[in-house]
Amino acid sequence: MEAASASRVSALVLDWYRRNARVFPWRMGPEETRVGLRQDPYLVWLSEIMLQQTTTAHAEPYFQRFRSRWPTVHALGRASWEDVSSAWAGLGYYSRARNLAACARIVSEVGGFPEDFHALRDLPGIGPYTAAAIAAIAFGRRVAPVDGNIERVVSRLAAIGGEPDGPGLRLVRRRVESAAQSLFDNLEEGAPSGDLAQGLMDLGARICSPRRPACSVCPVAAECVAQAQGRPEAYPVKAPRSLRPNRYGAAFVPVRPDGAVFVVRRPPKGLLGGMTMPLTTPWGDAPFFELPEGAPAAAWRRMGEVSHVFTHFALSLQVWRADVGQGDVLVEEGRWVPQEEAIVMLPSLGRKILRNALSADASPKARGSL
DNA sequence: AATGCGGGGGT
DNA sequence: ACCCCAGCATT
Known part of the structure; x- marks a missing residue:
């Protein structure tokens, strides 16, 4: 995405987020980040692991129970697998629970979460998305966490991947990540990176939805190529799904x-x-x-x-x-x-x-x- | 690059 | 019935 356009989109999304942010127990509101506060990295991490391929509504009660039972990464690091697996039961993707426990032990051992994307990425259960999310939200790093929401928003904004017979999914994905990163690179000096990340996610969840995007109330509709084409729902391109035996x-x-x-x-x-x-x-x-x-x-x-x-x-x-x-x-x-x-x-x-x-x-x- | 990995809610 | 969800690890 061009720098000028990326800069406008970042500012518009940030402004929209300040008035329309969803409220979650793991999230610090825009009025708080505005005065320089940041969410506890432990809570950011805990929520991000739970939210991997999981709806916010499903994860929320689990997050509350984990937070009250294990308020710090040190407390969680001392927990038995018996207790962690029992508390995770019903949330699915149980390798997350194993990696959660392993990660808590490591982080507790070294005294806290690393702030660098690559160091975060090396921890168990933390992939490129989660590393970027923690770096941006908890530490203010200007790195784009490309989840399903942001992939959808950005692929529509720049109309990436829509052309028939176009590039393969691998290349499409790289272009989306590059465009997403350009939004963070062109974020106004001093603006909270985490709010841009969460603003893009909220935009994807509430406005730029998969089926029927609400372009008429979208703050960045004027910058959106897919909207100009009249077919926002054509993005992002998805791999064909195999049948379920x-x-x-x-x-x-x-x-x-x-x-x-x-x-x-x-x-x-x-x-x-x-x-x-x-x-x-x-x-x-x-x-x-x-x-x-x-x-x-x-x-x-x-x-x-x-x-x-x-x-x-x-x-x-x-x-x-x-x-x-x-x-x-x-x-x-x-x-x-x-x-x-x-x-x-x-x-x-x-x-x-x-x-x-x-x-x-x-x-x-x-x-x-x- | 493909596959395995949960569960629930929306349409 | 199908889609999607704040993806990651392994091969």
Whole structure:
């Protein structure tokens, strides 16, 4: 983007943001940044990790709980994986929780967050976007954090990637990043970099939306090439999406007379890595109806079926329950947990399984076919 | 450069 | 049914 245009856009977005900023618990308002205040890097980091591919509404209650339970990076650095994974359960992308804990330990050890983009980028769970966001918002560095919002805003402003038979996605992405960076390079002297970043994100979230952008009320519509073309929704260009296959499996929920349920810890990497879950079979490509091989010896009753959609496949699980004796041992690795504790520490799929297994009316009728 | 990785809400 | 969301790590 040309310097003159970039300079106008930066100023307009900043002005718009000062009157229209969204309010979030992790954010410092524009009236505060105006007098030179900056948000706590720990809270910026914590929120940015939670917000990776996650809506603000979904992340917000998690952020509040983490902040009150672990007010500093040092407190979080001392937390057990048991506690962190339980607090993260339901938020998804659980490698984030593992990296969060690892990053907190490192940062606590060295005494605080580095202020440099590259040093931030080298920490676990912090990629180019998050490093730039922390550098800009917490430390005032003039580096562009190109998230989905800013990619959309900038690609429309400069009409990058719209031409049919144009450059590949890789090059398009580089052009978008370059244009975004030019907005920060041409930001007025002394203006808060973090406010420009958050202003561009708010603009993308509230005005420059994916489907029906509200160009009539957009503060930078006059600078927007896509708007001039009359087809803002044509940007940004997206890679074609692959289809989502169905997979099938079974889950086993042993229940003790005292009401405790049996759960296991999943392997540290991969799907739901490191999370507590009910026992399940591996999943396969075809549905089945009988009790699968590998179920621990017990009097299993088939309850219902739960469905869950992951990023790259859809899963449906038959749920089996067995009411076992108080002293029975099922498999070596695993433990008994009271139902009400289990339900909060499990990821969403685990909660669905548990709810189904424990539902009062799960009975013969729930044994329907697939 | 492609793939794996959650979950929920909007349309 | 499809889209998208303050993306990152691994291959």
